[in-house]
Amino acid sequence: MDIQFDQQHIWHPYTSAVNPLPCYPVSHAEGVHIYLDNGTKLVDGMSSWWAAIHGYNHPELNKAAKAQLEKVSHVMFGGLTHEPAIQLCKTLVEWSPEGLERVFLADSGSVAVEVAMKMAVQYWACQGSSNKYKFIAPRNGYHGDTFAAMSVCDPVNGMHTLFQNVLPKQIFAPAPQTRFGALWNEDEMLELDELLQRHHHEVAAVILEPVVQGAGGMRFYHPNYLKRCRQLCDQYNVLLIADEIATGFGRSGELFACDHADISPDIMCLGKAITGGYMTLAATLCTEDVAMGVCQGDPGVFMHGPTFMGNPLACSVANASMALLETGQWRSQVQSIESQLREELAVCKALDNVADVRVLGAIGVVETKQAYDVGTLQKHFIQQGAWIRPFGKLIYLMPPYVIEKEQLSILTQAIFNTLKQMS
Numbered sequence: 144m145d146i147q148f149d150q151q152h153i154w155h156p157y158t159s160a161v162n163p164l165p166c167y168p169v170s171h172a173e174g175v176h177i178y179l180d181n182g183t184k185l186v187d188g189m190s191s192w193w194a195a196i197h198g199y200n201h202p203e204l205n206k207a208a209k210a211q212l213e214k215v216s217h218v219m220f221g222g223l224t225h226e227p228a229i230q231l232c233k234t235l236v237e238w239s240p241e242g243l244e245r246v247f248l249a250d251s252g253s254v255a256v257e258v259a260m261k262m263a264v265q266y267w268a269c270q271g272s273s274n275k276y277k278f279i280a281p282r283n284g285y286h287g288d289t290f291a292a293m294s295v296c297d298p299v300n301g302m303h304t305l306f307q308n309v310l311p312k313q314i315f316a317p318a319p320q321t322r323f324g325a326l327w328n329e330d331e332m333l334e335l336d337e338l339l340q341r342h343h344h345e346v347a348a349v350i351l352e353p354v355v356q357g358a359g360g361m362r363f364y365h366p367n368y369l370k371r372c373r374q375l376c377d378q379y380n381v382l383l384i385a386d387e388i389a390t391g392f393g394r395s396g397e398l399f400a401c402d403h404a405d406i407s408p409d410i411m412c413l414g415k416a417i418t419g420g421y422m423t424l425a426a427t428l429c430t431e432d433v434a435m436g437v438c439q440g441d442p443g444v445f446m447h448g449p450t451f452m453g454n455p456l457a458c459s460v461a462n463a464s465m466a467l468l469e470t471g472q473w474r475s476q477v478q479s480i481e482s483q484l485r486e487e488l489a490v491c492k493a494l495d496n497v498a499d500v501r502v503l504g505a506i507g508v509v510e511t512k513q514a515y516d517v518g519t520l521q522k523h524f525i526q527q528g529a530w531i532r533p534f535g536k537l538i539y540l541m542p543p544y545v546i547e548k549e550q551l552s553i554l555t556q557a558i559f560n561t562l563k564q565m566s
């Protein structure tokens with residue numbers, strides 16, 4: 144592989160183009176293993192960023208892609224429709240929290256968030272409240288890298304100062320405080336309540352990641368926060384957008400993180416694991432009320448239509464992924480990953496360079512006291528057969544659900560050994 148060309152011409156995510164972090168060439172992947180060009184076999188601790196929940200090169204997903212390839216890879220969704228999209232949307236409506244009835248298929252998570260935010264603004268505008276166009280977001284959130292999505296990401300992590308002249312100014316609430324599993328403290332809602340009281344007349348929606356804040360800090364918070372957000376949004380006549388792009392399809396231990404609080408948002412974004420990590424696809428679901436609101440009056444339509452909207456190949460693979468989820472096996476798999484992560488990461492707590500260890504569902508996080516160089520950590524992990532990509536002070540695991548006990552131990556051991564060596 145021409146690594147030199149890669150280094151000199153190809154951007155990789157979140158690294159310098161001129162002085163990039165090392166990049167490892169992959170030849171193929173199978174199950175929970177990623178194989179490097181030089182024959183190195185790595186256990187995947189990342190599921191390719193929350194996506195590859197069933198592992199790589201899965202026979203059922205492969206079969207679905209191949210079968211669809213023989214029929215039609217893509218047709219425009221304007222004026223045409225097809226079975227893969229219909230079947231997928233049926234499943235999403237059926238599985239998602241009560242009341243979410245309408246599905247907009249988007250081509251990536253960030254676009255799904257843009258669509259959700261546009262829907263919320265148009266919903267109010269079409270009802271004569273065109274002053275309701277701002278968003279309230281808790282700090283430490285992450286919603287994607289496009290402009291509107293970026294505007295509701297944590298203002299510090301999201302580097303808002305860099306883009307302050309272009310980003311719409313949103314309203315930030317304190318990050319949820321009570322941890323998942325801890326004793327709920329109602330006082331933490333006071334500030335959000337106050338913000339809503341003061342700003343509801345100009346706010347279209349509260350947007351948040353339910354229960355698990357992902358790339359903005361890997362924090363797990365009390366479901367009561369979500370419940371109370373739902374109540375406050377109703378009280379102040381503001382929509383609630385749940386960004387389930389990372390949490391959707393079982394990762395947190397429930398099919399959707401909203402299920403921990405038994406609430407329904409007005410708008411919900413899905414992505415990442417939706418095709419089992421095969422292709423880019425996302426969806427924005429909304430209630431009948433939101434759809435009606437958006438489409439009443441002028442212009443009467445929602446002005447958004449990605450070229451690859453409802454891509455049949457992606458929908459077919461998503462349907463195969465849904466079929467695997469439908470067996471319900473994911474639930475026990477995620478449960479056993481959770482207990483093994485709790486057991487095996489606990490030893491890291493004793494290291495003096497570790498600030499915190501936390502686990503929820505098939506997500507394990509070790510937070511260090513100082514940020515280590517990603518390249519250095521990664522080299523250590525790879526020597527131990529583990530593919531783990533930390534960011535900042537966060538070393539975290541979110542393996543494919545199909546991972547076996549010994550394979551998961553390779554990952555937890557790699558984290559412990561590496562941190563021990565560095566302490």
Ligand SMILES: *Cc1c(COP(=O)(O)O)cnc(C)c1O
Pocket residue numbers: 251252253254256285286287288352357358386387388389414415
């Ligand atoms: C990854 C992610 C996004 C953005 O999705 P992309 O497909 O990368 O655009 C949005 N929200 C959350 C919560 C995410 O984890």
